[in-house]
Amino acid sequence: MKRYIQCGIFSSVILILVCSFLQACKSRLFVSQPVYQHPEIMELKEQQEVVIINSETYTIPPPWKGNRLTAPEFDYSDFRLIPVKYTHNGSKIYILNTAHQSLVSLLQAAEKEGVFLKVESAYRSETYQKSIFKRMLAKGRTFDDIVRYVAPPGYSQHVLGTAVDFFPSNWRFADKIDCTWLKENGRRFGFEETYPQFNPMKRPWEPWHWNFTGKNDEFVNLGK
Numbered sequence: 001m002k003r004y005i006q007c008g009i010f011s012s013v014i015l016i017l018v019c020s021f022l023q024a025c026k027s028r029l030f031v032s033q034p035v036y037q038h039p040e041i042m043e044l045k046e047q048q049e050v051v052i053i054n055s056e057t058y059t060i061p062p063p064w065k066g067n068r069l070t071a072p073e074f075d076y077s078d079f080r081l082i083p084v085k086y087t088h089n090g091s092k093i094y095i096l097n098t099a100h101q102s103l104v105s106l107l108q109a110a111e112k113e114g115v116f117l118k119v120e121s122a123y124r125s126e127t128y129q130k131s132i133f134k135r136m137l138a139k140g141r142t143f144d145d146i147v148r149y150v151a152p153p154g155y156s157q158h159v160l161g162t163a164v165d166f167f168p169s170n171w172r173f174a175d176k177i178d179c180t181w182l183k184e185n186g187r188r189f190g191f192e193e194t195y196p197q198f199n200p201m202k203r204p205w206e207p208w209h210w211n212f213t214g215k216n217d218e219f220v221n222l223g224k
């Protein structure tokens, strides 16, 4: 009997080790892996709206407060790689399948007109968003300063897998032909500027940030 118990415990330990190893391998396959239920983020209290980073508790300020986004359960197969010729520095960037074809069509149409849009970021898990904060905090920035420009983990539209940041994702983008082209053509491909200048949500203006909503008048003309 004792031998059976020992054997059972041994098998369980081996199984746990194998599972941990497989999980570790899996997470390395994906640049911004769809794992967003980070234990510390799960501690985010709905009422108080706080986020815990490096054991430090931060209160979510306006305009983010009250606007937490919940992403559906994603699987690796839900995402597709954006062709690297259209990404900044050839980075491997993923977007949700539903938005992929429209984005590629948009990028190709721009290219035909001599506008070479580059994607700097698309899908970002809560865990990935949190790593951005960790990096910036480590550089001495304060949480209050960071949230003036970057959405807190759980509040970024990038968690939905349909949002895209074009390069450069900063104020210089507003002066580029890329920005003008997107304003004139983005909607044809189902993309909308989420936070336009003077937006009613009172979020900071992000001319580089576009989200695929699929809503447009000329959706059937994709790729023209």
Ligand SMILES: [Zn+2]
Residues within 6 Å of the ligand: 158, 163, 164, 165, 208, 209, 210
């Ligand atoms: Zn963005």
